[in-house]
Amino acid sequence: MTEQHPDDLRPVDLFDEGLPVLPDQTSDDTDLGWGEWSPGSDDSRFLEDRPPHWE
Numbered sequence: 333m334t335e336q337h338p339d340d341l342r343p344v345d346l347f348d349e350g351l352p353v354l355p356d357q358t359s360d361d362t363d364l365g366w367g368e369w370s371p372g373s374d375d376s377r378f379l380e381d382r383p384p385h386w387e
Contacts, residue, residue, distance in 0.1 A: 359365050
């Protein structure tokens with residue numbers, strides 16, 4: 333008979349759907365993390381500032 337350690341007897345749930353191990357984006361990879369604040373998307377401004385040859 334082989335000797336069992338306490339870790340061998342501990343049940344492990346392989347189907348745990350808890351929190352992700354690593355987040356998709358860290359807090360320092362955002363505007364706020366860089367010390368900048370952005371009120372939102374600038375998409376409308378970029379569309380208005382298109383060069384004339386794009387039309």
